[in-house]
Structures are given as structure tokens and as C-alpha cells.
Amino acid sequence: MDRAPGPSVRFKLTLSYAGFLMLAGVLLLAAVWVFLLRYVPERAMLINPDDRPTNGVFPVRSALLDVFAPRAAAVLAFLLVIGLVGGWLLAGRMLAPLTHITLATRTAAGGSLTHRIRLPGRDDEFRELADAFDAMLEQLEAHVAEQRRFAANASHELRTPLAVTKALLDVARTDPARDAVIDRLYAVNTRAIDLTEALLLLSRADQRSFTRERVDLSLLAEEATETLLPLAERCGVTVETSGDIAETAGSPALLLQLTTNLLHNAVVHNLPERGTVRMSTEVRPGTVVLTVDNTGERVAPRLVATLTEPFRRGTERVHTDHAGVGLGLAIVARVTQAHDGTLTLAPRSGGGLRVTVELPAAPPHTVR
Structure with a gap:
């Protein structure tokens, strides 16, 4: 200005x-x-x-x-x-502390987020402002680093199907038997579309550009189960749902995507046969909880913390025909955050994963 x-x-x-x-x-x-x-x-x-x-x-x-x-x-x-x-x-x-704060602000405006004020002395208004500015710089630095990693991973994931598409088109131009090539090209194109839609959904969750409505997580669990039941049957996985009516306030579309992603992740990251997935809902004081347990290979605790990062998968044993685009839990984490909730991932002792989503409970109905 x-x-x-x-x-x-x-x-x-x-x-x-x-x-x-x-x-x-x-x-x-x-x-x-x-x-x-x-x-x-x-x-x-x-x-x-x-x-x-x-x-x-x-x-x-x-x-x-x-x-x-x-x-x-x-x-x-x-x-x-x-x-x-x-x-x-x-x-x-x-006013001497303001000089340090102004210098740090100009440094940050120039693109460097590593500088910190670290103003010495006892606590007062200027020190409080400097500490708050340092905390903001730390959050911005972490956010920018995360966005850079995400952009690099997204570019890599998008480049792969495009390169495969180009190769298939080159083959199709000279191969008389083009049916198999066209089928493969269709699958690659579908994956690119799914990835693009996932990226758009992730952006929408980050911006919180949605209208909040009353949503029952138990109904979303049933709907997600009906949608993915054919996939679960093909993978030899049994899906069980249970729990109470658990109402929260949020976007029905985003919360349905969250529930579907959790169930999809639990199905494809499971045992090769006779696997199980249990989805349950419960009501706690002030919150509602959606829990998804699945059998599968043992997951190292150090790996669990990275599962919500984009394009990270927890195990090698994945039903490759339905492996997704690597954004399932990342979208779950962003949707949970956009709804002011808490996402917890924990490895199960017998193998597999337990995912818990805790959201604020919807306000009680007003009686007129």
C-alpha cells in the first residue's frame, strides 16, 4: 500500500x-x-x-x-x-525491538522464512509480539515446505500417467491390434482423472469453502459400505458396521469422501484373503467418533506418522487394481482439520491399522 x-x-x-x-x-x-x-x-x-x-x-x-x-x-x-x-x-x-521485528518482516517478505527474531529480555508487549511472529514464521515455513513437497509429488504422479499415455499413443499409431492398447490407455486416463479430482477435493478441504449441515456419521458409514461392498467382496474382505447415531456439523460430501476413503484404504491395505474391516460410531461428551479397524500387515509406529502425507502408502501388500492415487489419508486429514476435528492413526497389535476421527458434535435440536 x-x-x-x-x-x-x-x-x-x-x-x-x-x-x-x-x-x-x-x-x-x-x-x-x-x-x-x-x-x-x-x-x-x-x-x-x-x-x-x-x-x-x-x-x-x-x-x-x-x-x-x-x-x-x-x-x-x-x-x-x-x-x-x-x-x-x-x-x-x-522502540529498538521494533527494528528487529521490522527486519524480520522484510526478510520474510523477501521469501526467507528461516529468520527468527528471538528477542532477548523479560516478557513485555514487544517480546510477546516477537514471539508470536516467530511462531507464525515457523508455521509458515512448515506449511510452505509441505506445499513444496506436495507440488513435487503431485507433479511426479501426474507426469507418470501422461508419459504412459504418450507411449501408448505412439504404440497405437503403429500397432494393428489396438484394442488392448485402448483399454490400457483408458485405465491410465481414468487414473489421471481420479488424481486430478482428488487434488481438487484436497484444495477444497483446505479452503473450507463449504456450507455446514447436520450429518450423521453412522449413515455415511452405511453408504460408504454399500458403495465399496463389491470391491471388498472381490478382495476377500468382510466389512462390518455398527454404532450409534453420531451427528456432527459439516459438509455431507466431504464427510462422505472421508468415510469412503477410510473404508477404501482399509480394504485395499488388508490381508490377501479373509481380511476384515470394522467401522463403528459413538457419541462422547461434546464429540462424535468414527473408528475404522482393519486387519493387515504390521505397520511400524514410525511409519504411521507419515501415512497422512500425500502419495504415501503404508505397506507393499496392496490390491494393485484398486490402489488409489495415494491421497486417501491425506484427504481424510485435511477434511478432518477443516471440520475442527482430530485424526488419530495407531497400528494394531495383530497387524493392520486403527483410524479414529473425532469431530465436534452437532448442537442439539431446538424445540419450537
Whole structure:
């Protein structure tokens, strides 16, 4: 924003300090005049050495005023100089932390988020502002790093199907038997479309651009189960749903996508045969909970923390025909965050994973 030049804060504080000091000096001199000089008589008779009055009269108050006025003016001038010099130094010392904060702000505006203020000294308003700014820089640095990793991974994932599509088109131009090539090309194109839609959904969840409605997680679990039941049967996985009515406030589409992604992830990352998935809902004080348990290979605890990162998969045993695009749990994490919820992933002792999504409960219905 372009602004017209104006006086600095230090200059304004200096004038304020000097002005208050001058005002205090004027009030003090006025008090001296009002409470002391007013009791001095206008005139007094001269007294000779033998304590006898003479006929001469001496103007006492006017003489005293002639002596007091120039000295009072000198005192005010001295206070003005002291106020200006002292105020300038004092204002500079008080505003010194702002120099460090301004420098850090300009450094961050230039693209460097690694600089920190780390203002020394005891806690006060400036230190509190500096600490808050450092915390903001840390969050921004982490967010930018995450976005860069995401962009790199997304570019890699999108480049792969496009490269395969180009290769298949080159083959189709010279191969008389094009049916198999066309089927393969259709599958690759479908994967690219799914990935693009997943990226758009992830962006939508980050922006929180949705209208909140009352949503029952138990109904979403049943709907997701009906949708993915054919996939579960082909993979030899049994899906069980149970629980209470669990209402929250949010986007039905995003929460359905969250539930579907959790179930899809639990199905494809499961045992090669006789696997199970259990989805349950429950109501807790102030929150509602959706839990998904699935059998499968053992997952190392250190790996669990990375599963919500984009394009990360937890195990090698995946039903490759339905492996997804690597954004399932990443979308779950973003949708949960957009609904002010908590996502918890924990490995099961016998293998597999337990995923818990805890969301704020919907406000109670109002009775009219």
C-alpha cells in the first residue's frame, strides 16, 4: 500500500515526552506563583537600620516578578531541551525491538522464512509480539515446505500417467491390434482423472469453502459400505458396521469422501484373503467418533506418522487394481482439520491399522 510520508513514531514520542515535560514545568511554575507569590504584598515600606519606617515605599511583587519571570523562562527552555534530547533517546530505546521485528518482516517478505527474531529480555508487549511472529514464521515455513513437497509429488504422479499415455499413443499409431492398447490407455486416463479430482477435493478441504449441515456419521458409514461392498467382496474382505447415531456439523460430501476413503484404504491395505474391516460410531461428551479397524500387515509406529502425507502408502501388500492415487489419508486429514476435528492413526497389535476421527458434535435440536 502506497502511503504519504509522515513523521516517525520516534519523533512523535519525542514531541509527546517534551510536551508533557513542558506542561509539567508550566504547572509547577504556576503553582509557585499561585500559592507563594500571591501572598507577597504589592508594596512595602522601607525600614531604616534603627527599625523605624521611612516615607519610602518599595514595590515588592513587581520586583520579585521581574526576577522570577526570566528565570522561569530559562527553566522552561532547559526543560524543553532536556525533553527533546531525553525523549529522543528514550523513544529510541523503547522502540529498538521494533527494528528487529521490522527486519524480520522484510526478510520474510523477501521469501526467507528461516529468520527468527528471538528477542532477548523479560516478557513485555514487544517480546510477546516477537514471539508470536516467530511462531507464525515457523508455521509458515512448515506449511510452505509441505506445499513444496506436495507440488513435487503431485507433479511426479501426474507426469507418470501422461508419459504412459504418450507411449501408448505412439504404440497405437503403429500397432494393428489396438484394442488392448485402448483399454490400457483408458485405465491410465481414468487414473489421471481420479488424481486430478482428488487434488481438487484436497484444495477444497483446505479452503473450507463449504456450507455446514447436520450429518450423521453412522449413515455415511452405511453408504460408504454399500458403495465399496463389491470391491471388498472381490478382495476377500468382510466389512462390518455398527454404532450409534453420531451427528456432527459439516459438509455431507466431504464427510462422505472421508468415510469412503477410510473404508477404501482399509480394504485395499488388508490381508490377501479373509481380511476384515470394522467401522463403528459413538457419541462422547461434546464429540462424535468414527473408528475404522482393519486387519493387515504390521505397520511400524514410525511409519504411521507419515501415512497422512500425500502419495504415501503404508505397506507393499496392496490390491494393485484398486490402489488409489495415494491421497486417501491425506484427504481424510485435511477434511478432518477443516471440520475442527482430530485424526488419530495407531497400528494394531495383530497387524493392520486403527483410524479414529473425532469431530465436534452437532448442537442439539431446538424445540419450537
